[in-house]
Amino acid sequence: MPRSCPALHSRYCAKTWLPLPSAPMKHHLDFEKPIAELQEKLEELKQHPEKHSLGISFEEEVAQIEKKIEETKRQVFMNLSAWDRIKIARHPKRPFALDYLQAAFTDFSELHGDRLYAEDRAVVGGFASLGKQRVMVIGTQKGRDTKENILRNFGSAHPEGYRKALRLMKMAEKFRLPIITLIDTAGAYPGIGAEERHIAEAIAVNLREMMLFETPIIAAVIGEGGSGGALGIGVADRVLILENAYYSVISPEGCAAILWKDRAAAAKAAEALKITAKHLLELGLVDEIIPEPLGGAHTNPELMAQTLQTDLLKHLGEISELSASDRLERRYAKFRAFGQFQEKSPASAAPSGNGAPEAHEPLAPSDNALPADLPADL
Amino acid sequence: MATSSFTKKTLGLETAEPAVTPPPAKGNTTFAKKPMLATAKSRKREIPEGLWTKCPKCSTMVFDKELDENLKVCTHCQHHFPISSRERVQSLIETGTFEETDAEMTSVDALNFTGVASYQSKLRAYQRETGLKDAVLTGSCKIGDHKVCLGVMDFKFLGGSMGSVVGEKLTRLIERATKKALPVIIISTSGGARMYEGMFSLMQMAKTCAALAYHAKARLPYISVLTHPTTAGVMASYASVGDLILAEPGAMIGFAGPRVIKDTTQAELPPGFQTAEFLLDHGLIDAIVTRKEMKPRLIDYLNYLTAGQKTADA
Ligand SMILES: [Zn+2]
Numbered sequence: 113m114p115r116s117c118p119a120l121h122s123r124y125c126a127k128t129w130l131p132l133p134s135a136p137m138k139h140h141l142d143f144e145k146p147i148a149e150l151q152e153k154l155e156e157l158k159q160h161p162e163k164h165s166l167g168i169s170f171e172e173e174v175a176q177i178e179k180k181i182e183e184t185k186r187q188v189f190m191n192l193s194a195w196d197r198i199k200i201a202r203h204p205k206r207p208f209a210l211d212y213l214q215a216a217f218t219d220f221s222e223l224h225g226d227r228l229y230a231e232d233r234a235v236v237g238g239f240a241s242l243g244k245q246r247v248m249v250i251g252t253q254k255g256r257d258t259k260e261n262i263l264r265n266f267g268s269a270h271p272e273g274y275r276k277a278l279r280l281m282k283m284a285e286k287f288r289l290p291i292i293t294l295i296d297t298a299g300a301y302p303g304i305g306a307e308e309r310h311i312a313e314a315i316a317v318n319l320r321e322m323m324l325f326e327t328p329i330i331a332a333v334i335g336e337g338g339s340g341g342a343l344g345i346g347v348a349d350r351v352l353i354l355e356n357a358y359y360s361v362i363s364p365e366g367c368a369a370i371l372w373k374d375r376a377a378a379a380k381a382a383e384a385l386k387i388t389a390k391h392l393l394e395l396g397l398v399d400e401i402i403p404e405p406l407g408g409a410h411t412n413p414e415l416m417a418q419t420l421q422t423d424l425l426k427h428l429g430e431i432s433e434l435s436a437s438d439r440l441e442r443r444y445a446k447f448r449a450f451g452q453f454q455e456k457s458p459a460s461a462a463p464s465g466n467g468a469p470e471a472h473e474p475l476a477p478s479d480n481a482l483p484a485d486l487p488a489d490l
Numbered sequence: 491m492a493t494s495s496f497t498k499k500t501l502g503l504e505t506a507e508p509a510v511t512p513p514p515a516k517g518n519t520t521f522a523k524k525p526m527l528a529t530a531k532s533r534k535r536e537i538p539e540g541l542w543t544k545c546p547k548c549s550t551m552v553f554d555k556e557l558d559e560n561l562k563v564c565t566h567c568q569h570h571f572p573i574s575s576r577e578r579v580q581s582l583i584e585t586g587t588f589e590e591t592d593a594e595m596t597s598v599d600a601l602n603f604t605g606v607a608s609y610q611s612k613l614r615a616y617q618r619e620t621g622l623k624d625a626v627l628t629g630s631c632k633i634g635d636h637k638v639c640l641g642v643m644d645f646k647f648l649g650g651s652m653g654s655v656v657g658e659k660l661t662r663l664i665e666r667a668t669k670k671a672l673p674v675i676i677i678s679t680s681g682g683a684r685m686y687e688g689m690f691s692l693m694q695m696a697k698t699c700a701a702l703a704y705h706a707k708a709r710l711p712y713i714s715v716l717t718h719p720t721t722a723g724v725m726a727s728y729a730s731v732g733d734l735i736l737a738e739p740g741a742m743i744g745f746a747g748p749r750v751i752k753d754t755t756q757a758e759l760p761p762g763f764q765t766a767e768f769l770l771d772h773g774l775i776d777a778i779v780t781r782k783e784m785k786p787r788l789i790d791y792l793n794y795l796t797a798g799q800k801t802a803d804a
Contacts, residue, residue: 312745450657
C-alpha cells in the first residue's frame with residue numbers, strides 16, 4: 113500500500129516502514145504542491161520584506177499572494193478525485209481518534225482490555241463528555257510515527273479490539289450512556305493470531321449486538337473506513353462521515369489488484385467503488401457529511417474538532433429524543449434498506465432500490481412468534 | 491496478542507477480498523453435462539472423456555457416477571469436492587419439500603461499476619454458465635420432521651460473493667423464519683463481499699446480522715454450516731453467529747486470505763492453517779460433519795434446539 117501512497121511514501125521506507133533519513137518535515141500531497149509553493153513564496157517574502165517586487169509595496173504583495181493562495185486552495189479542493197481524497201484520509205498529520213477525544217470531547221477517561229485475552233491498542237475507548245453529555249467513546253487509533261504505529265498496530269485491530277469495544281458498549285447500554293464510535297482503520301488485522309482468536313466472529317457479534325442496544329449510537333468515519341474492520345464498530349442510528357474520509361468494502365489497492373491485476377490502478381478502483389463521502393451520501397449509505405476545513409482536517413484540527421462536536425451533539429440530540437423502541441425500529445429499518453436488486457427478470461421489472469416495499473410480507477401484529485420490539489415493518 | 495513481526499507492513503487489508511479466486515467465467519464447456527464439477531478445485535483429466543475425475547487430495551481417478559452417488563465425496567479418501575447449491579439442497583431435505591423463495595431476484599449494477607469488465611456482463615456470463623440467478627438459493631423445506639428456512643450458497647456464482655441479492659434473500663429468509671418461529675440453516679461458501687456493489691455489499695453484513703439479532707432474540711435456532719471455502723465478509727457476518735457452527739472436513743475457513751496474511755505478517759503460516767480442523771482445534775466451531783452425515787446430524791441438533799420450545803408450547 114505505501115508504495116502507491118506518496119504522502120506516506122515520502123516519509124517511510126516502503127520495505128522497512130522506518131522513517132527515511134531525508135524525510136522532509138512537511139507532507140505535501142501532489143495536488144497540494146501549487147498551494148505549498150505559494151505558501152513558501154509568502155514565507156520567503158515575510159522573511160525578507162526588502163525583496164518585494166518592483167512597483168508594488170510589501171503589504172500589497174503579501175495580500176496578493178494570500179489571495180492567490182485562497183483561490184488556488186479553493187480551485188484544488190473543489191476538484192479532488194476520489195484518490196486525492198483517500199490521500200487526505202490517510203494523511204499522516206490527519207487528526208486521529210485520540211486527537212478528537214482531546215479536542216472535541218472533554219474528560220476522556222480511557223478504559224482498557226477485553227477481559228479475555230489482551231489490551232488491543234488499535235482500539236481506544238472510555239468515558240468522555242461531549243458538551244454536557246456523558247458518553248462512551250470507542251475509536252480505532254492509528255499511530256503517527258513508527259513507534260506509535262507499532263503500539264497501535266497501524267490502526268488495525270485484532271479480535272481483542274472488537275471485544276473490548278463490545279464490552280464497553282455493553283456497559284454503556286447497562287448504564288444508559290450514548291455510544292459514539294470514531295472509525296479510522298484500513299481494516300481489521302489479517303494475522304495468524306487474529307484468525308486463531310476468530311476475528312471474523314468478533315466483528316460479526318458486534319454487528320448483531322449493536323443492532324439491539326437501546327442506547328443511542330452514532331458512528332463517525334473520521335479517516336479510513338476499511339471494510340469489515342470499520343463496520344465492526346459501525347452499526348449505529350446515525351452514520352456520519354468526514355468530507356475527505358472514505359468508507360469501502362475493499363481497499364482501492366486490493367480491488368485494483370484483483371480486478372485490474374495491478375495495484376497501480378488503485379485510483380481507478382477508488383473511483384469505481386464510489387467510496388467518497390459525496391458518493392456514499394448520494395447512494396444513501398451515510399446520513400451526513402461533516403465538512404472539513406478547506407485543505408483537509410489536518411490543516412485546521414481545532415476547527416475540525418469543533419465541527420465534529422457540533423454535528424455529534426446535533427445528531428445525539430435528535431436520536432435521544434426518540435423512545436428506545438423507535439430508535440431500534442429505525443436502526444433496523446435503516447440497515448434493512450441497504451441494497452439494490454431486481455425482483456423479476458431484467459426485461460420485466462424496474463430495479464427495486466433500497467428494499468422495495470413489496471419485498472416485505474406484512475406482519476400480523478398479533479403474531480406471537482415475534483419479539484415485542486421487532487420492527488413492525490418487517 | 492500476536493506480536494508477529496512488523497518487518498514489513500502492508501496496510502492494504504483486503505478483508506473483503508475473495509480469499510479464493512473465483513473460477514473464470516469461461517467454464518469447462520467440455521463437460522457441459524456436469525456443470526457442478528466445472529469448479530476451480532476439481533481438475534479434470536482430459537483422457538477418459540469426462541467420465542473420471544482426479545481427486546486433488548489422493549490423486550485417485552474417481553468414476554464420476556460414483557462421485558455423484560456419493561454426494562461429490564471421494565470414495566477413496568473422503569475428500570469433499572465442491573457441490574452445487576441445488577445438489578446440496580437435495581442432499582439435506584425431504585424430497586419435494588423445498589419451496590424456493592425470491593427465485594427471480596437478480597443483481598443490478600448499482601454503482602455503474604466501471605472496471606476492466608462491466609458488472610452487468612459478468613453477471614450475465616455467470617447466469618448463463620451456472621443456470622443460477624445469483625450466489626444463494628433460499629426457501630423453506632422439511633428436514634426430518636422440522637420445517638426449516640434454508641439458505642444455500644453457491645461458490646460457482648462469482649465465487650459465492652455476497653452482494654445485495656445474497657444479503658436481501660438471506661435477510662428475507664431470516665425474517666420469515668422469525669415471523670413463523672422457524673429455525674434457520676445457512677450453508678455458506680463464499681469469497682466474501684462482492685466488490686462490484688461496493689458499500690452495498692459491505693452493508694449486507696450488517697443487514698443479515700440485524701435480522702439474525704431478532705431471530706436470536708426470539709430464541710429460535712440458527713445453524714451455520716461452513717463449507718469450502720468460507721471467508722471474509724460472509725465469515726465476518728452471518729456465518730459466524732450461529733447457535734451451532736458446523737464445518738465440512740477440510741474446508742478452508744477464515745477472515746483474511748492466506749496470501750494477504752503472509753504478505754502482511756511475513757510469517758510462515760502454521761500447518762493446516764484456516765482449515766475446518768484448525769478451527770475445531772482452536773475452539774472456533776462446534777463440530778466437523780461430513781457431507782453424508784450432515785442431514786441426520788442437523789435433524790439431531792434441531793431435535794435438541796427445539797425441544798425446549800416444544801415443552802414451553804405444550
Ligand atoms: Zn480422494
